[in-house]
Amino acid sequence: MQESVLPASEQQEAVTEDMRMVVPGMGSNHCSGLVTASIERLPGISEIQTNIANHLVDVSFDPSQVSLEKIRIAVEKAGYDVASAQLSPGNNVKSVTITVPGMGSNHCAGLVRMSLERLLGIARIETNIAAHQVSVSFDPQKLNTTTLKETVENAGYDVASVESSESDSHKVAEEAEEQYLDQARKNLWFSAIPTTLIMLLMIPQMFWQPIPGYLVIVALLAFPVVFLKGGLSTHRSAWRSLKNRTANMDVLISLGSLPPYLIGLIGFVYPMTSFIEMASTIMTFHMLGRYLETRAKGKASQAIKKLIKLGAKTAIVLRDNNEVEVPVEDLQIGDVIIIKPGGKVPTDGEIIEGHSHLDESIATGESVPVEKGPGDSVIGATINKEGLLKVRATKVGADTFLSQVIKLVEQAQGSKVPIQEFADRVTATFVPAVIGISLLSFLSWLIFADTLRPVLNWGGGFLPWVDPTLTPLIAAILAAVAVLVIACPCALGLATPTAIMVGSGMGAERGVLIRSGEAIQTLKDIKVVVLDKTGTITAGKPSLTDVLPVSGFTADELLAATAAVEAGSEHPLAQAIVQGAKDKDLPIPTLNNFQSITARGVEGEVNGKLVHVGSRRLLAEQGVELNDLDKILEPLEVQGKTAMLVAIDRQAAGVVAVADTIKEDSKSAIKAMHDLNIHVVMVTGDNERTAKFVAEQVGIDEVLANVLPEGKVDSVKQLQAKYGNSVAMVGDGINDAPALKQANVGIAIGAGADVAIEAAEVTLVQGQLTKLVEAILLSKATFRKIVENLFWAWFYNLASIPVAALGLLHPMIGVIAMTVSSLSVIGNSILLKRAKITVK
DSSP states (O other): OEEEEOOHHHHHHOOOEEEEEEOTTOOSHHHHHHHHHHHHTSTTEEEEEEETTTTEEEEEEOTTTOOHHHHHHHHHHTTOOOSEEEEOOOTTOEEEEEEOTTOOSHHHHHHHHHHHHTSTTEEEEEEETTTTEEEEEEOTTTOOHHHHHHHHHHTTOOOOEEEEHHHHHHHHHHHHHHHHHHHHHHHHHHHHHHHHHHHHHHHHHHHTOOOTTHHHHHHHHHHHHHHSTHHHHHHHHHHHHHHTTOOOHHHHHHHHHHHHHHHHGGGGTSOOOOOHHHHHHHHHHHHHHHHHHHHHHHHHTOHHHHHHHHSOSEEEEEETTEEEEEEGGGOOTTOEEEEOTTOBOOSOEEEEEOOEEEEOHHHHSOOSOEEEOTTOEEOTTOEEOSSOEEEEEOOOGGGSHHHHHHHHHHHHHHOOOHHHHHHHHHHHTHHHHHHHHHHHHHHHHHHSHHHHHHHHHHHTTTOTTOOTTOOHHHHHHHHHHHHHHHOOHHHHHHHHHHHHHHHHHHHHHTTEEEOOHHHHHHHTTOOEEEEEIIIIIEEEEEEEEEEEEOTTOOHHHHHHHHHHHHTTOOOHHHHHHHHHHHHTTOOOOOEEEEEEETTTEEEEEETTEEEEEEOHHHHHHTTOOOTTHHHHHHHHHHTTOEEEEEEETTEEEEEEEEEEEEOTTHHHHHHHHHHTTOEEEEEOSSOHHHHHHHHHHHTOSEEEOSOOGGGHHHHHHHHHHHHOSOEEEEEOSGGGHHHHHHSSEEEEETTSOHHHHHHOSEEETTOOTHHHHHHHHHHHHHHHHHHHHHHHHHHHHHHHHHHHHTTOSOHHHHHHHHHHHHHHHHHHHHGGGGOOOOOO
8 A cells, every 4th residue: 555645735736746666567568568658648748767687667647637557557557566656856855765564554553654744845745565675855954864763763663774776776775586486486396397297297298108087187287387487477468468559469368378278178078189288288388488488588787787886885983073874865965974995985075184096997988997085076886996085075866976877877788779660660569469370370270281281391391390280179289389489579679778778787887978869869870070179189287398497408407497487377287287296296496476467477485586487578667588489489489388477586597388289099989989980070269270289199080160159059060061961069068058959969977067968868877988989889889789780580480480380380489589589689789798899
């Protein structure tokens, strides 16, 4: 029994609610289509999204027109059991599931609910007595899970666990899948033992020694196989599906097993061939197929399970100068977290104290730990290798990097590629068509047996299971049943999602997040890649590139003096020079009398000497003779670098240059794209001279310079008109978002702005361009698997159904072949993991 409480004010404002269901038996696109069709018949449904990989169905609905319970019933009518159904948390609302073992009646649930209702910040309470659970939605600014737990305990009930509903649905899905696999295993054994005994009796009965009471024994042994346990659930699913005016795979199995058993019973009153053995065998192999498919499919959909397990469960937080361990769900933005050596980072944040190396391989795919210190950002679920860190939380809950990754992988696994649309249209009418072909086969053999007999005579010459002496009725039954059990919409339905499951999981492990199946299909055909310069080809931040002293000064002397003066400035270029000196382990002298001279530069006293750093104009105003400085400046300016002149005691000392440096992997990535026959274009707001210099360094084909932010969309449109709709755009800034949307595939640099990532269909977590090439190679490999899967699934059905209709395929062999067909599709998808997509 399930009840919900919604405040009156919220009832008036509510327009759309979201719910999530776990449907363990929804294992293919065919199944998800039936589920979707059943829900769509209800009023008030605005959106349905299915995720086959994780057996999830997300529904947006108008609660004034339809209830959560009616949606759940609609899924069951389609022939599928619902393991869990719960409302999703809304904006600024957190949801948790509290397990209360002692809550075993409506009275108990009422007491728990009354206690929770008194708390300020409660948005919704749902009690589920059967599961001993309370689902609570609340405002995290006013409440936390510790308070909820204490409130339930104060009502007189022990709390076994409190878990976030954001990951709870995945946990329920995983538990349901394990239970589904366990049940499939039990059903298999329940069917296999009697069927094995039937086979052992059938062989002597057929070939050398009739067994007294054989038909009675076989009928009794086959009855539990066909009508109980797995057989009963199959028939129940088929009946619910037919009542809902749909037809799932169980309909074919029921039609393939029930009629043969019932026809076999005629043998008690009229001598005829027994089909009871066939009915038992068909159901047993169906149980075997379910078990093997569930097991194999679990191996193909490990990505999200692994990601969820990566997150930390608790965090050590400073509260009133005391270290307190709290659940991760209770973390707030601004909390100061203590992360000890070897500990897991609980949430995204910024280091405020301490130095360490962090293993960020789960986010970036790179195994080398990254050095971090104050001011550096950290990612939740990464591992602190050695130092003690204090981290200020900047993102919590659903906003963290790990949660976003899980969301993106979910979206990818729940999406479809365009090539699947045709397959889905055919699959939607597949089962009714198979039933029609089966009926036609039955009538054809019954009416035109003499005309078709030569086919049996021919097949009997080399196929041991073909008997040319069969009566028209027996031949008709065998052909009809064979057609029913050989047809397999599951193989067609699994072709695309299993490949996307594996491909998107591989991408996530490598730091390549693909949002949609459509992006996978489009990315493989990309002919043009447009690269934003700053932050994409280049590092996006200035760094020291050149220290060029004139005669009488050393490079270290020049850099130390310059860094000392620039240490007084907060300008990014000044900080780049200071960092450059630190990287060279140069001691930075003490600065006195610092002064910033507007639009010219800075000055200050260093070791008793007056140092000026800035433009030609600054040095000229100070009476400094430039001498050879102009000759030093010219090549630096050609290269697009920012050069600063330095004078010490009004004597020209040299030039220090800063530039946005090119990323280490940019050149190799662009070469790899050329190897794939991809035309590379750079778009930038920089002047043409600087842009061409960068392009020459990395080998870019075409340069679009002096492009304003709003002009990037037009640039993409022009390239699409010139090269066709096969243009990908890579960017990292807020001003790149419109261009990313305009491109056929938008690709965001993970370190960039959130809005750019949100606008993109692919995200490169680490920001390396080589990851773009890996994304392209992964899309090619994934799509190749999809095509292979669809080909073999279609080939199997197109070849096998006519053979079965002609009476050349025994139903027992057909049901084995059906199982092998689905397993081959799953196995072929798993082989995708062997694809070589690493770019060196």
